[in-house]
Amino acid sequence: MDNFWLILSSAIIVGIGILSIPLLPSKIKAFVSFFFVLLVAIATSIPAVNALLGTPIEIFLPGSSFFGEIPLRIDALAAWFILIINLTCLSGAFYGIGYMKPYHTQKANLSLHWTLFLLFQASMLWVCMLQHSLAFLIAWEMMSLSSLFLVLFEHEKKDTLKAGLNYMVQMHLGVAFLTVGFIWVYFAQGSFDFLAISDYFGTNFNAWLFLVFFVGFGIKAGFVPLHSWLPHAHPAAPSHISGVMSGVIVKLGIYGIIRVALMLQSELLLIGESILIISIITGIFGILNASVHRDFKKMLAYCTIENIGIIGAGIAGLTAAYRLSKKGINSILFEKESNTGGKVEYAVSITTPSFQPRVYKLIEELGLKEAEISFLPTMMGMLLGGEILNVEDLNKMVESLPQEEKGYFQKVMGEVMGSSFDIFEPSPRLLELRNISFEEYLKDCPLKLRKMFFEPMMGFTFMDELDISKFSAEYGLFQLRFGMEIMGGRAHTFEENVKIVTNVLEKKIIDSGSEVKLSSEVKKIEKVEKGFKIHYEKFGEISSQQVDRVVITTPLFVSKRIFPLLKLEKGVFYEKTKCSFVRGILRTDKTVIMGMPQNEANIRMFFVAFSYEHQVYPMDKRKPIKFDILYDDYKVFREKELEAAFPILVPKGKAPDLKTNVEGVFLCGDFYYYPTLDTAVRTAERVADLIG
Structure with missing residues (x-):
């Protein structure tokens, strides 16, 4: 093909790409953009190679009486830079396919990003080819502006x-x-x-x-x-x-x-x-x-701390690494699973900014706020016997209670909604309730109200046989508040689960220079003369990594097992559970269902975690689940035993301090009094501040 037609075709390809990319589904924008970048690269590299082989190109484009003819020349110098531009843009577009995956919910932002990338490539190529002052300035300005808006992606x-x-x-x-x-x-x-x-x-x-x-x-x-x-x-x-x-x-x-x-x-x-x-x-x-690092604080950090070992790449570990990276401190994360996120995979929602403020701030900082989806009350149900009730039905049942029972209910809920569940500065009343059991707190509660409402709301304890004497009254009120936040239509999720948050965090910390070791189960942490040695198993082989300080985010019993020097009070215990991942045709339009005690299906929780996948938890993990109540047709394609579902605080229990008895070792996670994502994030941020 003639060089002129190749160059003209590259401009046409750019135009088609700019017009078509915004119309495509988010998940394929990056792939299609890479295809257009490749086509432009081919169309412009052929004339460049011809020029390098000794056939310079000179084409005059028609112009106005003021502009005159517009010369387009490709000599050896221009050809060399054209090839560099195309190779670099192809590499960048290919890497961008994976890098931009966490942002697929930002449809408008993604469309603008990829159309600008295509324009960026084209304008750089035109800068090399155009040898007309005014036309060159236009191409130069297009290059500057497109690169500016690409820089401002996280505006x-x-x-x-x-x-x-x-x-x-x-x-x-x-x-x-x-x-x-x-x-x-x-x-x-x-x-x-x-x-x-x-x-x-x-x-x-x-x-x-x-x-x-x-x-x-x-x-x-x-x-x-x-x-x-x-x-x-x-x-x-x-x-x-x-x-x-x-x-x-x-x-x-x-x-x-x-x-x-x-x-x-x-x-x-x-x-x-x-x-x-x-x-x-x-x-x-x-x-x-x-x-030497440009930022003086970062320079000091690099001089004093070589690296931080973080055990566990759930939301606590990832947040700690992210906050440390902001201070110029690199981390090495060890995660036993083949992907990051930890229990976030099983957390289908977050609640209100007033109840979980640190998570919301993090979501805004990561540019994910626009991707949130509200959990409306109409999307939730209660499984009683073999029937799925609306949340409104439960409210009607409460309203139908005798005045004495209704008054007790309102008293308890007034205390629940009026308390500040701040892990570092809780309401004084909650500190008092930390010392008694939830059983003692409800000693005057009418039996019907207790069985109809208060005990079912304890579902997140994941106890096979609910025993409210085993956890504190403070913990019980927290569970009530957590349930009310979800059932009251004040919760949010994302199109494909909350895991999008940890996906973006993982990208951020890797880009900052930190390392994530997947499929790497820590077996032992050893205190050595200078720092700590982390022994971990990966694909059957034991390796070691020396670090300066350690942040442990695993469940407390695991933390004690891998590092016996830790002194941990027995104020927190964990219940095991099982999660069934199901695909099938549902009989209900509900996306969240909470099972009432003794329901015949043995279902504790049901979540539509993904558009194609559902999570079902048993009321009693020792008994089978009757999926037929929810599905016309279904397939359980995998089951996951969860060694530690939610941490539970015992009466008079005390969560361990974030700064442990061993100098240089820190704890963070959802064990700190209130087991939420917000607790994991906030303790991680506190630990990052203690280190940095």
Whole structure:
């Protein structure tokens, strides 16, 4: 195919891609975008290879009377940069397929991201091919603006906006210098063709005009002292964008300088020595800043702490690693399962910002707030006998109670809804109730009310035989509050489970330089002279890793087993349970069902965790579940034994301190009085603060 038609086809491909990507489902946008990037790369690489093999290309595009003809030239210099651009963009787009998976719920944001990526590639290619001053400036500006909006993908973060603003100002300062240079040449030579620059250098002093172009292109190239946008924009951008910017967009500043330098006719020694001195200063400055971290706090962190070993990559471990990475501290996470997330896979919802504030803040910070879906009361039901009741039916049952029973119910619920379940600063009344059992708290409760409402709401204890004398009254009131939050329509989830939160956290901490070791079960933690040695098993082989400090997020009995030096009070115990993963045709439109005691199906909880997968928990794990009550047709495709469902606080029990009796060892997780995701996140953040 003729070179002209190849180049024209690349522009058409870009146009088709920009128009079609927003119309595609989120899950395939990245794959289709990669396909368009590949097509553009093929269409433009063929002419580039031809040029490198000795056949330079020169095409004149028709223009207006003011513009004149627009020359499009591909010589060896342009060809080399075109190939670099295509290779880097292909690598970036391919990596972006996986990197952007956690954001698939942000449909509009994803559409904009991938259309801008395609435009970014095209504009960089046009910068290399166009040799008409005005057309070149348009392509240069498109490149700058598309890269700016790609940097601003996580625009909800203040640091990202600040980095984007800095980048925008400096890029347009560079454009201003380039515009001055091109106007200078036009008024002197009367042409927008790049060849007019060479003509100007042939009859005039070269240094001043070259200086103008050097500043304009040098800002993009990151020469000192024109580099200040680099350390802000690159970390703010998604990883694949940062890679493309580092690999190509900075080099296009070099391309512009080389393009102009090749046209110089005089003052070669002066200009050459000046460029050499600036390049040496830039190189030394870059090496020094790479060897010691730019952020002084991070520099101190790297000098004093080599790494942190985190046992468990559930939401507590991932949050701890994420917060430590913000302080410049790297972590190594050890997770025995083949994927991260821990029990989050079984947590289908989060409750209100007032009840779980730290989780909500984290979700907003990760850019996931728009992906939330509300759990409406109509989506929930209660399984009584063999019948599924609406939540409204339960409310009617409470309303039908005799006045004395209704008054008792309102008294208890008033205390439940009026208490502050803050793990570090709970209501004084809750501290009192920590010392008595829930059985003692309900000693005056009418039996019918207790069996109809209070005991069924204890489902999250996962006790085969419910014994409310085994846990504290504080814990019982927490369970009531947790259940009311869910059943009251104040809970939220995501299209594909809460696990999306830990997926994004995993990406973030890996991108920050931390390491996640999957399928790596920690067998023992050993205190050594300098730090700790973590012994873990991976695929049957035992390995060791030395770290400076340790954060343990596993259930407390596991923590004690792997590190016997820990002194843990016996204030918390765990119940085992089993989760059945089911696919089938449901008889109900409910997405959450709580089983009442002694229901004939032996169902404690039912969740539509994914659009294609349901989770069912037994009331008594020793007995079979009767799935026929829920399904017309079904298949149990896997079952998972959960060694530790929810931690349970005993009367007069005390959760262990986050800073343990062993210096340098910390605990975090959902064991700290109230077993929620919020507790796991908040204890992890507290531990990160203690370390950093």
